[in-house]
Amino acid sequence: MAIYQVGNKWYVDLYVDGRRRRKAIGSRKEAENAQTAIKADVLRGEFKFKRESKVQFEAFAQNYLNHCKTNKKKSWQRDENSIQFLEVHFGGMLLSKITPLDIEDYKTKRINGEIKLKPKPNASRSRTDWKVQPATINRELACLKHMFSLAKKWKMADENPVKEVQFFQERQIEMKILSQEEIGRLLDYTSPRLKPIVIVALNTGLRKGEILHLRWSDIDFDNKFIFLKETKSNRFRKIPMSGLVLETLRALKRDKEFVFTNPRTSRPLSDLQTGFKAACRKAAVGDLRFHDLRHTAATYMVTGGIDLVTVKDILGHATIQMTMRYAHPTPENKRHAVEVLANLFDKNGGKQPGVHSEKLAQDSPDPSSPN
Known part of the structure; x- marks a missing residue:
């Protein structure tokens, strides 16, 4: 040697x-x-020759996406979008040659807007600003990390270089809860194509990905339920439909596999951003994220007196602690709380229940006596 x-x-x-x-x-x-x-x-006696994998990043990325689609990974469309940018940087590289330093280089170029996609054919306008938030890059790194985990499992890589890379620190985003007036305005300004999606989100608390991947076969119109299969637990979640949701879905055409599809591709809708942001701007509801519709639904369920276990089941939370985030006090609830106390006094003639006026008089200090 x-x-x-x-x-x-x-x-x-x-x-x-x-x-x-x-x-x-x-x-x-x-x-x-x-x-x-x-x-x-x-x-x-533990040394073994490692065969260097000759698999290129693009080829493995396609295998990865096929695996995600076959196994119904909920985020496969988001992964598909992430991989478009990852391929710009890692395209042409062997999977086995990608190092933590290469990934750090990706982070730097991505946050500076140096990684760009080619303009789509027939696009009305081309994108000029390619800078993105740290959270977006973290989702892409998470996708890359999962890709390497599968590559190791399939004996196509020996290491997962993403494990050596530090993700960006993300700014904590405050939940926005819409008032009933804001909900009304938002629905008024939402386009006809997007409105059914917003109605379903506000009336079920479903995640955007869950809504966009709804199949007609997931909906039981007779018993008024939506059935969702949880990927990780392999269990079904059963969400009741209100009359409004039932009416909204019944009004849609059922000529495709998915409920909400792109008319040009017949695939599930993927880009709601443009239409949703336009509706939010017209409705003057501030910088609202689509996920805030889920927060709004959850908050109204909790403040409406629905027990946390039921809310947890509807939302598909793994733990009750996640649901507890929505059990925060509102000005209305706090006012109602003190009114409940006031009612107790009113029913007892202004006296606190269980305490006699004579006892209060005995315990009260004599204002004329010295301290």
Whole structure:
């Protein structure tokens, strides 16, 4: 076994059982460390030649997406969008050659708006600003991390380099809860295509991905239920439909597999951003995210007196602690609380229940007596 330098790279050169292997290592120190580690593995009988995967990133990305679609991973459309940007940077690279440094480089270029997609054919206008929020990049890194986890499982990669990369710190986004007046305005200004989606969101608390991937086969019109399969637990979630949701869905055409589809592709809708932001702007409801419709539905259920266990089941929360986020006091609830106390006094002639006026008189200090 030997180490030597060729150009700027150091190599470890070794023979085991008559087979030769050369491996390029960064610096001389790293090559010496690798040589020591290999010798130790050989002495323990644990050294194995690793076949370097020749799988390119693009090819694996397609396999990954096919796997997600087949196994009904809820976020496959979001992953598909993430992979478009990942391919711009990692395209042409072997999966086995991607390092943490390459991923750090991706982070830097992505947040500076240097990673751009080619304009779509027949696009009315081309995008000029490609800068995105840290949260968007974190979702892309999470997708890449899951890709490498599967690559290891399928013996296409030895390591997951994303584990060595620190994600961006995200700004905590405050939940916005719509008032009833704001809900009315939002529905008034929402386009006919988007309005049924908003109605379903506000009246069920479903996530955007769950709504957009609803199939007609998931809806039981006779018994007024929506059935959702939880990917992780493999269980079904059963969400009751109100009369408004029932009426809204019955009014839609049922000529496609999915309830809400892109008329040009017959695939589930993926981009609600433009139409939703336009409706929010016209309705003057502030910087509202689609996910805030779920927060709004959850809050109204809790403040309406629905027990947390039922709300948890409808929302599909893993723990009751997640549902507890919506059990926050509102000005109306706090006023109602003190009115309940006032009613107790009124029913007892102005006296606190269980306490006699004589007792209060005995316990009260004499204002004329010295302290």
